[in-house]
Amino acid sequence: MPMTVRVLISDKMDPRAAAIFRDRGIEVDERPGLTPEELKSIIGDYDGLAIRSATKVTKPILEAATNLKVVGRAGIGVDNVDIPAATARGVVVMNTPFGNSITTAEHAIALMFALARQLPEADASTQAGKWEKNRFMGVEVTGKTIGLIGAGNIGSIVATRALGLRMKVAAYDPFLTPERAVELGVDKVELDELLRRADFITLHTPLTDQTRNILSRENLAKTKKGVRIVNCARGGLIDEQALKEALDSGHVAGAALDVFETEPATASPLFGTPGFISTPHLGASTSEAQVNVAIQVAEQMSDYLLLGGVTNAINMPSLSAEEAPRLRPYMALAENLGKLAGQILGEDVRSVAVEVEGAAAALNQKPITGAVLAGLMGTYSQTVNMVNAPFLAKERGLDVKEVRHDREGDYHTLVAVEVGTSHGVRRVAGTLFGNKAPRLVEMFGVEVEAELTGSMIYIVNTDAPGFIGKLGTALGEAGINIATFNLGRRAAGGEAVALVAVDGDVPPAVVGTLSKLEGVREVVPLRF
Numbered sequence: 065m066p067m068t069v070r071v072l073i074s075d076k077m078d079p080r081a082a083a084i085f086r087d088r089g090i091e092v093d094e095r096p097g098l099t100p101e102e103l104k105s106i107i108g109d110y111d112g113l114a115i116r117s118a119t120k121v122t123k124p125i126l127e128a129a130t131n132l133k134v135v136g137r138a139g140i141g142v143d144n145v146d147i148p149a150a151t152a153r154g155v156v157v158m159n160t161p162f163g164n165s166i167t168t169a170e171h172a173i174a175l176m177f178a179l180a181r182q183l184p185e186a187d188a189s190t191q192a193g194k195w196e197k198n199r200f201m202g203v204e205v206t207g208k209t210i211g212l213i214g215a216g217n218i219g220s221i222v223a224t225r226a227l228g229l230r231m232k233v234a235a236y237d238p239f240l241t242p243e244r245a246v247e248l249g250v251d252k253v254e255l256d257e258l259l260r261r262a263d264f265i266t267l268h269t270p271l272t273d274q275t276r277n278i279l280s281r282e283n284l285a286k287t288k289k290g291v292r293i294v295n296c297a298r299g300g301l302i303d304e305q306a307l308k309e310a311l312d313s314g315h316v317a318g319a320a321l322d323v324f325e326t327e328p329a330t331a332s333p334l335f336g337t338p339g340f341i342s343t344p345h346l347g348a349s350t351s352e353a354q355v356n357v358a359i360q361v362a363e364q365m366s367d368y369l370l371l372g373g374v375t376n377a378i379n380m381p382s383l384s385a386e387e388a389p390r391l392r393p394y395m396a397l398a399e400n401l402g403k404l405a406g407q408i409l410g411e412d413v414r415s416v417a418v419e420v421e422g423a424a425a426a427l428n429q430k431p432i433t434g435a436v437l438a439g440l441m442g443t444y445s446q447t448v449n450m451v452n453a454p455f456l457a458k459e460r461g462l463d464v465k466e467v468r469h470d471r472e473g474d475y476h477t478l479v480a481v482e483v484g485t486s487h488g489v490r491r492v493a494g495t496l497f498g499n500k501a502p503r504l505v506e507m508f509g510v511e512v513e514a515e516l517t518g519s520m521i522y523i524v525n526t527d528a529p530g531f532i533g534k535l536g537t538a539l540g541e542a543g544i545n546i547a548t549f550n551l552g553r554r555a556a557g558g559e560a561v562a563l564v565a566v567d568g569d570v571p572p573a574v575v576g577t578l579s580k581l582e583g584v585r586e587v588v589p590l591r592f
């Protein structure tokens with residue numbers, strides 16, 4: 065029977081998101097406004113969590129999320145998600161990077177005009193019956209310089225709109241290439257020059273260690289007298305207390321904030337300051353943007369939960385929903401090769417090289433490598449999976465290498481794993497029969513063909529007549545039924561390898577008995 069997949073939508077989201085989940089056979093609960101305690105108490109029931117900016121996906125929430133596989137952010141900023149904690153727990157975090165960009169850029173332009181013409185104050189005064197025609201003298205934007213701090217998706221759209229308004233555009237963005245600046249029609253400048261030149265400053269960066277407080281007291285002091293500032297990006301980019309003082313002194317003529325250091329911002333020293341305008345994080349709030357991000361997040365999360373496709377993930381390489389089914393048998397093979405090596409070699413692993421050959425070389429190798437690492441490290445860590453395996457491998461100092469051979473060898477497709485240990489390099493390799501059935505074909509230099517499945521016993525012995533009979537008898541006496549027997553050997557009378565699939569677990573006492581059989585060098589019970 066197919067497993068039930070469940071998603072929780074914990075913020076207010078366009079109903080089209082829930083409809084998509086349901087259409088794709090996913091059970092969905094819409095519970096906006098949960099307290100952190102309530103979320104923590106129910107999150108263990110869900111495979112996916114769809115959020116906007118209100119839900120804080122903290123470490124304690126993730127620790128309680130024992131079934132969670134994906135967090136989908138219907139929007140851009142993921143600063144309300146503890147990404148390292150999600151990654152460590154193997155939870156994919158994805159966002160929808162373009163769905164609300166136009167809307168947010170338009171909000172920045174709207175706030176710029178609201179500042180230029182003091183629209184909120186003029187509206188309040190007029191509706192209060194004052195008709196203060198002489199109080200509200202505005203400024204034109206035509207011919208003025210707008211300074212963009214951050215010229216990514218949203219900043220670039222603001223640039224095009226500002227150029228359409230016949231403004232001059234200067235942009236400070238260390239990652240903006242000169243070619244892109246020319247294409248956009250903006251002047252690429254350093255921050256100090258932007259601060260000195262801009263009549264309007266608008267912020268469009270994420271909040272990072274480099275951008276936090278980018279409009280600090282010191283930098284605000286470097287701005288042109290009479291500057292007007294818009295922030296539709298993230299709270300924390302501006303020193304709010306210093307901004308208040310700059311507004312009070314008249315150095316800054318106006319400031320419009322859609323985002324605050326602490327949200328919801330129900331109190332702020334800025335509230336009531338002349339020249340200050342605010343909106344409650346409305347940058348993305350248009351029906352068009354909310355439909356876009358709701359549809360996109362639901363499609364992306366469903367693709368991941370149902371097909372393994374990964375789009376717009378912050379903590380994992382992309383994998384299209386079309387690629388995912390082709391990769392699935394490879395990932396099963398890769399994970400089992402990793403498990404095989406991990407169970408036999410233990411924690412003494414220093415390096416891992418994953419080689420793909422023939423048909424496998426035409427595929428996206430990252431998921432194959434992730435599956436090998438997940439299988440390998442899963443033998444000594446409970447919480448490892450494809451998402452966190454590359455990070456955990458790095459944390460452990462494992463040297464991970466990927467090798468690709470386009471040519472076919474003995475098999476039309478092959479995945480090989482070379483594991484470096486303190487005793488040297490050991491190699492296991494497998495192929496797909498009929499492009500779908502994973503099979504081990506080589507183990508530590510011995511050709512042995514086996515399906516890695518269920519409970520198995522790995523035995524190394526000296527090849528000698530009668531050994532298989534003795535082994536069968538020992539297992540029979542222990543009440544263990546043999547399902548399949550797979551054998552390989554280096555040379556007649558030399559080292560031989562047996563991979564025996566059995567029904568049920570192999571107790572340590574049986575491992576002890578088998579180890580004492582004549583000629584046996586090594587016995588390892590395996591689980592796949």
Ligand SMILES: NC(=O)c1ccc[n+]([C@@H]2O[C@H](COP(=O)([O-])OP(=O)(O)OC[C@H]3O[C@@H](n4cnc5c(N)ncnc54)[C@H](O)[C@@H]3O)[C@@H](O)[C@H]2O)c1
Pocket residue numbers: 139140141142161164165168213214215216217218219236237238239240268269270271272274275296297298322323345346347348349
């Ligand atoms: N108010 C809202 O409702 C709302 C809606 C959507 C997005 N946002 C926020 O807007 C911001 C921009 O979003 P985007 O989609 O344009 O992101 P983006 O990633 O496309 O662009 C961000 C740009 O910032 C630049 N940048 C990074 N560090 C910088 C630094 N130290 N100095 C200058 N530039 C730097 C990057 O190079 C990039 O070009 C994000 O913080 C996002 O969360 C807010």
Ligand SMILES: O=C(O)CC[C@@H](O)C(=O)O
Pocket residue numbers: 116117138139140141142164345347348349
């Ligand atoms: O969901 C929202 O309303 C805000 C979205 C915005 O902050 C974003 O980063 O996309």
